[in-house]
Amino acid sequence: MSTPPDDPEVAAPAGAGPRQRNVEMGVALAMASFGGIVIVGALQAGTGWGAEGPKSGFFPFWVGLLIVAMSVLNFAHALLLDRGNVKKFAEWRQMGQVLKVVIPLAVYVAVMSFIGLYVASFLLIAGFMRWVGRYNWLLIAAISIGVPVIAYVTFENWFLVALPKGPLEDWLGL
Numbered sequence: 001m002s003t004p005p006d007d008p009e010v011a012a013p014a015g016a017g018p019r020q021r022n023v024e025m026g027v028a029l030a031m032a033s034f035g036g037i038v039i040v041g042a043l044q045a046g047t048g049w050g051a052e053g054p055k056s057g058f059f060p061f062w063v064g065l066l067i068v069a070m071s072v073l074n075f076a077h078a079l080l081l082d083r084g085n086v087k088k089f090a091e092w093r094q095m096g097q098v099l100k101v102v103i104p105l106a107v108y109v110a111v112m113s114f115i116g117l118y119v120a121s122f123l124l125i126a127g128f129m130r131w132v133g134r135y136n137w138l139l140i141a142a143i144s145i146g147v148p149v150i151a152y153v154t155f156e157n158w159f160l161v162a163l164p165k166g167p168l169e170d171w172l173g174l
Contacts (some may be wrong), residue, residue, distance in 0.1 A: 016091055023089040024078040051097030100132060113129035116166025118148040 038060055045057030078085075090098075104127060112120045126144035129135045152174070155161045165174065 001159070017088040019085070019097065020087045020089045021078050021082045024082070025075055027077035028071045032068050033076070035067030038067065060115065068128065099164045112164055114166060116169050117144045117164045118152060118168055119168050121148045121151065150162060 042057035042064055043059070046055035047057045047061040048055055049058070104124060108120050108124045115123075122144045125147055126140050129140045129143065130137075142157035151163070155163050156174070
């Protein structure tokens with residue numbers, strides 16, 4: 001029994017979005033790269049046995065090797081066995097919506113070590129509320145200031161857990 005060609009789950013119009021097969025191959029390559037990084041780090045830490053047992057890189061090495069092996073299998077499956085797969089992964093518009101979240105979060109993680117968790121959180125919350133939610137400035141100010149303050153009081157004062165701070169917190173003596 002065949003599926004009708006106009007079924008959107010089977011055939012995607014050309015240019016409407018990336019094909020599932022291509023995305024699967026890209027993810028497999030990214031995961032293999034990650035596994036390679038794990039292996040290199042494990043080799044630097046030592047993968048053999050010491051007097052007390054396995055060295056600190058022993059288990060990460062095998063996990064990294066497993067990640068690379070499974071990524072190679074996934075890549076081969078998508079490349080060789082899934083050639084007829086023309087299903088689209090998502091429309092470009094949908095991918096844009098995902099990138100609206102992924103890119104600011106990546107910037108958030110990247111700048112956190114320079115400006116601190118609290119300032120980075122303020123900027124992320126304020127940016128999302130204005131850009132995606134289109135909220136008014138008073139609500140944005142209240143929430144984007146309030147959440148980092150509550151996080152500071154909760155973690156630093158109550159739980160006594162120091163979170164990453166930047167120059168502003170140093171200047172304020174926090």
